[in-house]
Amino acid sequence: MIRIVALTPAGEQLARRILRQWPEAVLDYKPKPFAQKVRSAFQQGDHLVFICATGIVMRTLAPVIEDKYQDPPVLVLDELGKFVIPLLSGHEGGANEWGAQVANSLGAQLVATTAKAYLNPVYTLGMGCERGCPLAFLERLMLEGLSQKGLTPKDIHSLSSIDIKADEENLIALAEKYAWSFQTFSAEQLTPMASLLSTHSEYVFNTVGVYGVAESAALFAAKQAADSAPELILNKIKNAKATVSIARAFKA
Known part of the structure; x- marks a missing residue:
């Protein structure tokens, strides 16, 4: 399952743009309790898109991150939709390629730092x-x-x-x-x-x-x-x- 997590009204608007491309995705707007719901989704293997600060994502997911072969792909976007960051499982989980697709659909810039990012x-x-x-x-x-x-x-x-x-x-x-x-x-x-x-x-x-x-x-x-x-x-x-x-x- 693809799950989009948004924390602000602007983020929710951006999430709905993403839903046009991935209508099977689920939107979680200001989920509560935040950490519990996000960690549960991560552990059950949901593909996650966060529209918020990268620091929030890392601090929340840190206790449940295992390794790049098991963790699901995680993307982080700014609420203006200018940048798409494949944060976890870039190669093995497909976050790089998925991030490129999201960036293309939004007219955003992909920010990928892994070795094959430019192939x-x-x-x-x-x-x-x-x-x-x-x-x-x-x-x-x-x-x-x-x-x-x-x-x-x-x-x-x-x-x-x-x-x-x-x-x-x-x-x-x-x-x-x-x-x-x-x-x-x-x-x-x-x-x-x-x-x-x-x-x-x-x-x-x-x-x-x-x-x-x-x-x-x-x-x-x-x-x-x-x-x-x-x-x-x-x-x-x-x-x-x-x-x-x-x-x-x-x-x-």
């Missing part, structure tokens, strides 16, 4: 599914995955899968609906991605020749698109009929 991220979707999987199953899962990382369909470069899915009607339809290119790769092409997978399924390997379709396809597509080392930003999630993963690579 352009390329996001790729990888999907696997049962033969004949309905479009609704694919689309709901895809949108859930994007929401978890604060992304929208417009941020996605392409949709990919393994070559035995090259004629999968609704994977093709999903790509067409969102104006993405749809590409498939052979097991031989995807095999080098094995060391980057979050899990290794012997069943999938025995069936199609790779240890994970969605993650492998997303990673290989990102590597091709950006010509740089790819990384998973969304480990495979699934529903009853499909799987999806998101990978990222950076290009100058």
Whole structure:
């Protein structure tokens, strides 16, 4: 869940501008008790946008911060909407990219200080599914995955899968609906991605020749698109009929 915390009337107005881009977000205006509610949201993994002073955010979250691999992304904005600061989980949690999206939507300046702040991220979707999987199953899962990382369909470069899915009607339809290119790769092409997978399924390997379709396809597509080392930003999630993963690579 995306949660926007505003403390002033001007901040509330800015929050409502952000809600136009992320209508699924929740606005907390002057939440009380402030520290308790904010810390609870952080610990349950909400993606947080604060429209207030950075010092307030740091003092409030300090007792519950763990590490960059577990903490959710946190952005801080000034109430005039001139600056967007990715405060926590810039790389691993996606705050840098999410912050760039928020900055672009507001016409604001991104203030990022991490090593890859001035490179352009390329996001790729990888999907696997049962033969004949309905479009609704694919689309709901895809949108859930994007929401978890604060992304929208417009941020996605392409949709990919393994070559035995090259004629999968609704994977093709999903790509067409969102104006993405749809590409498939052979097991031989995807095999080098094995060391980057979050899990290794012997069943999938025995069936199609790779240890994970969605993650492998997303990673290989990102590597091709950006010509740089790819990384998973969304480990495979699934529903009853499909799987999806998101990978990222950076290009100058």
